[in-house]
Amino acid sequence: MAEPRETLLRLHALGVAYRRDGRELHAVDGVDLELRERECLGVVGESGSGKSQLLLALLGLSAPGARLSGSIRYRGEELVGAPAARLEAIRGRRIAIVFQDPLSALNPYLTIGTQLTEGARRQLRLGRRAAASRAAELLATVQIDAPTERLRCHPHELSGGMRQRVLIAMALMCEPEILLLDEPTTALDVTVQAQVLQLLRDLRERSGVASLFVTHDLGALASMADRVAVMYGGRLVELASAAALYAAPLHPYTAGLLRSLPRLDLPLPARLPSIPGQPPDLAELPAGCAFAPRCPLVHERCTRQPDLRVLPDGRANACHFTGSATQVDAAWIRA
Ligand SMILES: Nc1ncnc2c1ncn2[C@@H]1O[C@H](COP(=O)(O)OP(=O)(O)OP(=O)(O)O)[C@@H](O)[C@H]1O
Numbered sequence: 001m002a003e004p005r006e007t008l009l010r011l012h013a014l015g016v017a018y019r020r021d022g023r024e025l026h027a028v029d030g031v032d033l034e035l036r037e038r039e040c041l042g043v044v045g046e047s048g049s050g051k052s053q054l055l056l057a058l059l060g061l062s063a064p065g066a067r068l069s070g071s072i073r074y075r076g077e078e079l080v081g082a083p084a085a086r087l088e089a090i091r092g093r094r095i096a097i098v099f100q101d102p103l104s105a106l107n108p109y110l111t112i113g114t115q116l117t118e119g120a121r122r123q124l125r126l127g128r129r130a131a132a133s134r135a136a137e138l139l140a141t142v143q144i145d146a147p148t149e150r151l152r153c154h155p156h157e158l159s160g161g162m163r164q165r166v167l168i169a170m171a172l173m174c175e176p177e178i179l180l181l182d183e184p185t186t187a188l189d190v191t192v193q194a195q196v197l198q199l200l201r202d203l204r205e206r207s208g209v210a211s212l213f214v215t216h217d218l219g220a221l222a223s224m225a226d227r228v229a230v231m232y233g234g235r236l237v238e239l240a241s242a243a244a245l246y247a248a249p250l251h252p253y254t255a256g257l258l259r260s261l262p263r264l265d266l267p268l269p270a271r272l273p274s275i276p277g278q279p280p281d282l283a284e285l286p287a288g289c290a291f292a293p294r295c296p297l298v299h300e301r302c303t304r305q306p307d308l309r310v311l312p313d314g315r316a317n318a319c320h321f322t323g324s325a326t327q328v329d330a331a332w333i334r335a
């Protein structure tokens with residue numbers, strides 16, 4: 001029997017709100033999620049759905065002016081409202097992030113070596129030489145050749161794929177228990193994307209590090225995630241095991257995202273269907289379901305906000321429509 005896995009992170013009713021032009025905007029709204037030991041939890045959604053804001057909140061790195069509500073427990077310890085020094089101690093050491101944009105996440109004026117070793121020298125109190133040797137080791141782990149020489153390079157001397165690997169190595173420097181991966185493959189071309197995904201799978205296999213893997217690409221998650229959380233307009237709209245979600249999405253938004261992926265088992269159509277309309281402006285969300293204006297199943301009841309309901313099989317779905325996945329799919333075909 002598989003060993004029960006401890007819960008590392010437990011988010012309850014997590015909210016991140018900002019004020020813009022005198023209005024309140026909920027970048028993350030009432031999110032309940034758990035991350036267990038060794039698990040890879042995918043978080044997917046279109047641009048502006050609150051994915052990065054969710055990750056930044058976990059590290060106490062929300063932008064100035066953000067108002068956090070709800071709860072984030074890391075191994076039982078509350079992080080919302082925790083002292084800055086405590087969050088600082090957890091960042092990098094326990095929970096590390098690979099930021100969304102490798103170029104702006106690296107300082108152009110500092111060498112890769114300085115940037116890689118800075119956190120470990122502070123957090124692990126490693127001396128200069130020990131930190132440099134660990135950095136070189138990790139560059140080798142993320143498959144960068146001539147790692148010792150690379151430590152002396154500046155970011156612009158590396159390719160996009162290498163910079164992404166450097167960021168992953170940097171996140172691993174203090175052996176964190178949780179990796180927050182914010183679109184770690186989006187900026188890369190398809191071949192390098194596949195290599196970085198393979199690298200992340202290997203790392204997980206070897207070290208058992210748990211991860212929250214944020215992307216707008218359900219395709220990238222297919223080979224990575226144990227469970228997938230789907231976000232729309234700052235809210236969680238569906239949560240399921242990856243197998244269940246890919247086989248039969250319940251929320252019309254998830255079904256729409258899946259339809260826009262190429263299928264290996266079917267001939268490639270002339271154009272992949274995309275979800276009509278635009279992601280919502282968070283400052284002007286409709287009163288009910290935020291997806292209603294784009295939904296092929298929209299109904300009068302959708303003017304009420306649907307709750308995220310947990311179903312008997314453990315999946316969760318925030319849609320008033322309680323029909324089958326086949327019916328959801330048929331609605332998209334008619335649309
Ligand atoms: N500092 C801020 N002040 C006000 N609103 C903000 C701020 N930072 C982010 N937001 C808003 O929060 C929302 C969610 O942003 P977030 O960066 O989390 O989206 P995302 O899902 O990561 O998108 P992408 O796929 O483009 O990275 C956006 O609508 C954005 O306008």
Ligand SMILES: [Mg+2]
Binds near residue numbers: 053100
């Ligand atoms: Mg983002």
